[in-house]
Amino acid sequence: MKYDFDALPPRRGTDSIKWNVRENELPMWIADMDFAVAPPIQKAILERASHPVYGYSDIQEEWYQAYIDFFRDRHSFEIQKDWLIFSTGVVPTISSSVRKLTSPGDEVVLLTPVYNIFYNSIRNNLRFAKEVPLRYFANSYSIDFPLLEEALSSEKAKLLILCNPQNPIGKIWSEEELSEIGRLCKKHHVIVLSDEIHGEVTKPGVSYVPFLSVNETNKEIGFAAISVTKAFNIAGIHTSAIIIPNKELRAEVVRQLNTDECAEPNVFAIPASVAALHDSHDWLDEMREYVERNKEYVYGFLEKNIPSFVAIKQEATYLMWIDISKLTIDDKAFSSFAREKTGLFLTPGSTYGKGGEGFLRMNVATSLSNVKDACLRLLKAISYFRK
Ligand SMILES: Cc1ncc(COP(=O)(O)O)c(C=O)c1O
Known part of the structure; x- marks a missing residue:
């Protein structure tokens, strides 16, 4: 191995949320x-930090190209430049999208157990989380499609937040499952927001399937929140991207991201993301x-x-x-x-x-x-x- 993952930098005393615990914990x-x-990420951050002005930052061409190249190389998925939008984080994207694409009192469908902050984004905005429990049998999970369709068919169901791969169960949804989710959501006029933040943290030799890569229906009714922060361990940099092929949907999401002030990068967000995607x-x-x-x-x-x-x-x-x-x-x-x-x-x-x-x-x-x-x-x- 080129990198020594046994040797951990001490994190106590670094303002880490995770390590703000008692001595024996x-x-x-x-x-x-x-x-x-990865060294290229730290190098990019240090280089940027060495310039003594930290004013407002713009999103450079190389940021778009880095995502396009990464998804082409690793997932054979061609993203067009105008589908890509910057956002300060996946959770800001989710909360903002809930506000724009649903109304108070509406239902947002979740396949559970799932990342707990989805519930906050829904409930803090006075919407309801409609839970569709996954089937758990013989220590493995599957989607209960009849139950999912029942939830989607409610007049109040407007959005499904998918976790692909799913935190906490660690499951990669298959092309067939993603295609069926897309078909049912289109049938019942429900938009899909696919949170793919864990997409790159997969077992060696295994790749996740981007929801939007599956077919044209998924591109029409869905959009994806992606990020380098989990896979490259830079959550504190606050950087992410959204892929939205559907032009009308994109216009709506972008308007709300701007309203919510989560559309602008900090000075390290772009160099760190590019170094991760290109060089790490x-x-x-x-x-x-x-x-x-x-x-x-x-x-x-x-x-x-x-x-x-x-x-x-x-x-x-x-x-x-x-x-x-x-x-x-x-x-x-x-x-x-x-x-x-x-x-x-x-x-x-x-x-x-x-x-x-x-x-x-x-x-x-x-x-x-x-x-x-x-x-x-x-x-x-x-x-x-x-x-
Ligand atoms: C599924 C999922 N989405 C989003 C996030 C957080 O995203 P961000 O830090 O970009 O807001 C996490 C963090 O654990 C997560 O597990």
């Missing part, structure tokens, strides 16, 4: 990585291998030492999803207990809506030694919990 919750970024492919691929090995370690450890806990087999994200329902369905009580007794800080599954009860989410984008430490703490927590 091991934080494996919020979705950022403990790895140093080798880092990305090694990081994916490292994360996969961490996952393999956890799968092996649980099978051997805690067979009643099942880590769901995943193809994406660095967020493991562990079924603890044989021990307890009260994931909140167990995760608080584990944190208090062992310092292991995980996210309770019920944070992610219907179907998350009896699960834990564990962020394994850290060193293998931290992952090993986490497994031992988990084992200890269970033995105390059983007493």
